[in-house]
Structure formats: structure tokens, C-alpha cells
Amino acid sequence: MHDVVIVGAGPVGLFLACELGLAGCSVVVLEREPEPGSPWRSDPLGMRGLFAASLQAFHRRGMLHPLLTASGVHDAPGADLDADGPPPLRGGVGHFAGMVLDPANVDLAALPFRLPSPAPDFTMTSLAAIETVLSERATGLGVEIRRGVTVSALAQDDEGVVVGAGEHEYPARWVVGCDGGRSTVRRLAGFEFVGTEPRFxxxxxxxxxxxxxxxxxxxxxxxxxxxxxxxxxxxxxxxxxxxxxxxxxxxxxxxxxxxxxxxxxxxxxxxxxxxxxxxxxDRAMQTTTYRRRRVLLAGDAARIHSPLGGQGLNTGLGDALNLGWKLAATVHGHAPDGLLDTYTRERHPVGARVLDWSRAQVAAMSPDPHGQALQGLIRDLIGTRDGTTYVFEKVSGSSIRHDLGSDQPLVGRNAPDFRLADGTCLAELMHDGRGVVLDFSAEGRLRDAAADWHNRLCYAAGAAKNDLGLGAVLVRPDGIVAWAGDRAFDRKAFERAAGQWFGNAQT
Incomplete structure (x- = not known):
């Protein structure tokens, strides 16, 4: 029996497989197509845009350079890692309903917690390039990828799930459907799928x-x-x-x-x-939950919408990143109570916002008088600095903030790439898939406390190039800030946050 069966070997399924393989889980990926290459996944039909959050995820797992190389990006503008102030945009900034944004109109000072990073803000790539990089990494981590397997049955109980494909059965403790907008897993597991009908x-x-x-x-x-x-x-x-x-x-x-x-x-x-x-x-549908007992969904299997703005792939990779470490902790038995339930709680609202973003674009593109009037209004707003910045925050993913029950403004956001005085950056500390404690205090006040979670947290201490006025930061394996303390931080507050996300301390 495998720990996890993943159905679908697209970017979302493969990224999730890498996350689970990195955590030492036994994983098999089942893919219907017999061969990985097809015209629909290569240039030009398979071309997609990756925004900052997705590129940062590849950077944090040591896959940014292979991805850019596979994508034919050999001259990406470098980041000035010693720059003061917010770094300039590197890459495109997208569009809304076909109205292209002007990069010069983005107010960089208004973007939250922006620090220099080797990861660009945007790059064009292909599904084939992404899948090649992820397949090689997954295989190297011991993940088994079986192609030419069409799933036709699924049964689950309190102990596990059995996936049927013709005469073959694949038992597992958990199953994740990453099999696209017409998901077989979604249908077989009985997920409710609701939304709006298409206009074009x-x-x-x-x-x-x-x-x-x-x-x-x-x-x-x-x-x-x-x-x-x-x-x-x-x-x-x-x-x-x-x-x-x-x-x-x-x-x-x-x-x-x-x-x-x-x-x-x-x-x-x-x-x-x-x-x-x-x-x-532009049919816009979403499951009411991303989990039914031992079956979970990610990417287009959990929601469908128009491809306007290139949000589907980026949102799906965010699903895989959020789910991977939580499912791995559950498999290994050290997940705190309710950890896996936070997957739906955090990612379902993100998916719902993407659906509304898609619907808004369709409304503005409608050729009827109402749509044309709305388009004119939005074009005027996008022509302003505030309007361009607002849209860029939405399409880039930088506006996403999960509600983790804290008023601290960085908590719940994707962590900036903090860089310590010795040159070590946060992304480098996350290559092994663990959470990270960054202690900016000279005396290393969290060293002993972090040691209690030694196999789940990486601890690094020292002054930072820009600590954003913080004394310490706890970052989850998916790059989300779980806790941040000022320079007079409370160690007990850190311990509560670490316990909430990483389970009981090991003494």
C-alpha cells in the first residue's frame, strides 16, 4: 500500500508528488496519457505564464534554475540583492480582460513586504518544460510515475482508499485528484461541484x-x-x-x-x-470542499474557470504547495489536530476569488452595451497608478493572505526572501521542505526553543539585510509566515505557533 496515490501527472500532480517525496512518503502517480509529450503541452499551445508566487516556490525547492533553463530563459534580468527599497519588477505584469497593464504604473512601494529575490516576477514557460523538471525531481525522490493508466473506480473506508484502473488496483492511505477540469476522481468520490454557466x-x-x-x-x-x-x-x-x-x-x-x-x-x-x-x-465551477474523507482535490480538479489572466496553473501550484507538507505530516503521524482541514479552509477562498476574478473579466469583455460601459470604466481605473497596482497584486498572487488568527500584518502572507548577513537567503534554507525559524536577534534567543522541533524546523540566526523591523519569523514549509515577532518578541508566542503548525515539541 502506498501512502498517497496521485491521479494526474500535470504540473500540479507532479509538484505535489515532489513535496510528498521530499518528506519521505511512498507515492505513485497515475496518468492517463501514455506519453508525456504532446503538441498541447509544448510551445506554442502549451505556453503558460508563471507569476511570482509560483516562481518563488520553485526557488525554495532548488528548481528555479532548471525551470528557467528548460523554459529557454537564459537572460532573465538579475536581482540586485543588496538594493535598498523595493526591487524593480522583473518580467511582465499581466492584463485584465485583455487590457494590458503598464509595468511603469505599478507602485512598488505599495506592494507588501517586497524584498529582492533571484526569482523573477513573471516568466513564460510551457507545460512540457514544467513537467520535465518536476518529473525528473519526483523520480529522483523515489516517486513512481505510471503512464497509460485510466482510473475507473474508487472506494474508500476509514483505513484507506483503493483506486481501480481496469484490472489493476492501487491501494493507498490517501488519494489526491489532480486530474483536471473533467476530473474522474472528483466524480467518483462524489464531490459537489457548483458555480455558473458559460457566456462564451x-x-x-x-x-x-x-x-x-x-x-x-x-x-x-x-x-x-x-x-x-x-x-x-x-x-x-x-x-x-x-x-x-x-x-x-x-x-x-x-x-x-x-x-x-x-x-x-x-x-x-x-x-x-x-x-x-x-x-x-468560461464556465466557473468549484467543489464545496477540497476533501471528502481520504480523498482530496487540487488544481483544476477542484475548480474550473476561463483561462483569462493565467490564474489556473498558478493557483493549482499553490494548492500543491499548501497540501503537500500537511498531508505528509498526517501520513507520518505528527500533524497537529485539524492540520489537514486547514487545506480547504485556506485554499478554497483563494479558488473562489479566482473564479470571481474570471467572471469579472468576462463581464468587462462582453460585447453588449453593459459590458462595453464596464470596460470603459475599468480601462480608466487601470490607467491610474492605484488601479494598475491593485490589478497587479491580484494577478501576481502578492495580495493573498490566509487568516491565521493574527493581527501581525506579515502573518498569513507569502514570506519575502529574507537574506542573512552571511548571504544565506530564506529560499536556500527551505530546499529540504522543512519549516524555517529565522532569528534576527544577536543572542539567538530562539535557538533552544526551535531545537524542540529539530527534525521539522530549520533554525538560522543572525542579522538580516532587511529584517522589516522584526526580531524573528516562523515560516511554514509552503512559505507562509506562521508567526512573526518584533524585536522584543515573546518566546512563548513562538512556541504556541510552532505547536499549532508542527505538533508537539520533541524534548
Whole structure:
């Protein structure tokens, strides 16, 4: 029996597998597709944007450089790690409903707790690049990846779960569905899936254009929808506000795609040949919980929405990072009471906000008079410094803060990359997947207390380049600040927080 069966070998399932493998859990990943490579996962169809929180997660596990290399990013702008004040943005800043943000309009001083880091704020990559890096890491950690396995049955009791795939069964103590928007695990386990119906059908294609000059590059909102002509030759996206009527109801033929593209773009462009094409909608649905007994969900298995703004992949990686250490602690028997329940409590609201963010963009892109009026208003707001900064905080994930019951403003947020005087940064201390205690006091006042959790916490003491006025910080394995004390911090408050997240102290 494995500790955990993960269904789905996409980025979310593989990142979760790495987290569990790093913690010493026995893990098998079941993937329906027989081979890892496909045109839908490579450039251009598989291109995705990773924002700061996701890139920081790869940095904290020592995978940032392999990821950037696999993504073909060899000239990422370096961070001035000795800079005073908030570091400049490095990378793109995204868009809202097709309205591209101006990086120069982001108020860096208003971004919370921003410190220099080698991880950029944004980079383009492909699903294939991410999966290659994560597959190699997972295999190196002892994770078994089985491809060509189609899950068809699931049964659970108080002791474990059995996943069925044809004539084969895979017993485990826990199962996590990371198998996408049409999740088999979600259906078999009986999760309730609720939300709103679509307003448009979207199309993505790689096609040969007889007259490419008729489509302008970039994102274009039109009176009938939106079209995108992307950087890769022949890669086109279209949104048609048809109420989602066409999506996957029939194959998107060349004639149909040409008709839609002409109507939305307002041109008579001709598609000579369509090489690849698929459709999607803005249907926005979410499970009411991310856990049913011994079955959990992460990524698109837990929620679906339109791809506007590139939030799905980043949110899914956040799910995997949040769940991994909590499930591992539960497997090993040292999780404090209710730790696994905090996964739904923390990540469900994040998913709900992403769904609303998607719905808001669809409303602003609607070609009816109401949508056009809303679009004009938002365009004016985004044109302001405060408006651009607000949207950037949302799309980058820097505004996420979990309610951990503390008024201290850093608690519940993704930790900045604190750097000690000897050059050691927080991310380097997190490579082994443990939590971290950063003690900025000269006398190392938390050394003895942190030793009580020696196999669950990494302790580091010393002055920092910028300690943000703090005396010490406790960071969970997922990078979330669990406790922060000022320069006159209370050791008992630290011990309470450590016990809350890491279980009983070991004396």
C-alpha cells in the first residue's frame, strides 16, 4: 500500500508528488496519457505564464534554475540583492480582460513586504518544460510515475482508499485528484461541484493564414468578442460570446473557425489550414470542499474557470504547495489536530476569488452595451497608478493572505526572501521542505526553543539585510509566515505557533 496515490501527472500532480517525496512518503502517480509529450503541452499551445508566487516556490525547492533553463530563459534580468527599497519588477505584469497593464504604473512601494529575490516576477514557460523538471525531481525522490493508466473506480473506508484502473488496483492511505477540469476522481468520490454557466466559447488554434497581415498582433477587444494573435506564427485565440453553445459539442472545423474568427475580428481573414484546434468556455465551477474523507482535490480538479489572466496553473501550484507538507505530516503521524482541514479552509477562498476574478473579466469583455460601459470604466481605473497596482497584486498572487488568527500584518502572507548577513537567503534554507525559524536577534534567543522541533524546523540566526523591523519569523514549509515577532518578541508566542503548525515539541 502506498501512502498517497496521485491521479494526474500535470504540473500540479507532479509538484505535489515532489513535496510528498521530499518528506519521505511512498507515492505513485497515475496518468492517463501514455506519453508525456504532446503538441498541447509544448510551445506554442502549451505556453503558460508563471507569476511570482509560483516562481518563488520553485526557488525554495532548488528548481528555479532548471525551470528557467528548460523554459529557454537564459537572460532573465538579475536581482540586485543588496538594493535598498523595493526591487524593480522583473518580467511582465499581466492584463485584465485583455487590457494590458503598464509595468511603469505599478507602485512598488505599495506592494507588501517586497524584498529582492533571484526569482523573477513573471516568466513564460510551457507545460512540457514544467513537467520535465518536476518529473525528473519526483523520480529522483523515489516517486513512481505510471503512464497509460485510466482510473475507473474508487472506494474508500476509514483505513484507506483503493483506486481501480481496469484490472489493476492501487491501494493507498490517501488519494489526491489532480486530474483536471473533467476530473474522474472528483466524480467518483462524489464531490459537489457548483458555480455558473458559460457566456462564451473560446478557441485556440495553430493555423496557416493566407493573409496574416489582416490580423494585428496582440490582444484585441472587438464589438463581438476578443481575438489574440500570439507571438508564435499561426497561434490564434478567439472568444465568441455565444453562451458557450459550441464548446466540445462538435469538432471545430476549419470552416467554423474561419467564420468565428472573421466575425470576431471584423476582417475577411482566410485560414488556409488548421493544424491543431480546441475549444473552451468560461464556465466557473468549484467543489464545496477540497476533501471528502481520504480523498482530496487540487488544481483544476477542484475548480474550473476561463483561462483569462493565467490564474489556473498558478493557483493549482499553490494548492500543491499548501497540501503537500500537511498531508505528509498526517501520513507520518505528527500533524497537529485539524492540520489537514486547514487545506480547504485556506485554499478554497483563494479558488473562489479566482473564479470571481474570471467572471469579472468576462463581464468587462462582453460585447453588449453593459459590458462595453464596464470596460470603459475599468480601462480608466487601470490607467491610474492605484488601479494598475491593485490589478497587479491580484494577478501576481502578492495580495493573498490566509487568516491565521493574527493581527501581525506579515502573518498569513507569502514570506519575502529574507537574506542573512552571511548571504544565506530564506529560499536556500527551505530546499529540504522543512519549516524555517529565522532569528534576527544577536543572542539567538530562539535557538533552544526551535531545537524542540529539530527534525521539522530549520533554525538560522543572525542579522538580516532587511529584517522589516522584526526580531524573528516562523515560516511554514509552503512559505507562509506562521508567526512573526518584533524585536522584543515573546518566546512563548513562538512556541504556541510552532505547536499549532508542527505538533508537539520533541524534548
Amino acid at each position: 466559447t473560446g478557441y485556440t488554434m495553430v493555423a496557416t493564414l493566407a493573409d496574416p497581415e489582416k490580423l494585428r498582433p496582440g490582444i484585441h477587444l472587438t464589438p463581438t468578442g476578443m481575438y489574440l494573435r500570439m507571438r508564435a506564427e499561426g497561434h490564434i485565440g478567439v472568444m465568441d460570446f455565444d453562451g458557450g453553445a459550441f464548446d466540445r459539442s462538435q469538432p471545430p472545423t476549419r470552416d467554423h473557425l474561419q467564420t468565428v474568427l472573421r466575425r470576431v475580428s471584423g476582417t475577411d481573414v482566410t485560414l488556409s489550414e488548421v493544424h491543431f484546434a480546441s475549444s473552451f468556455t
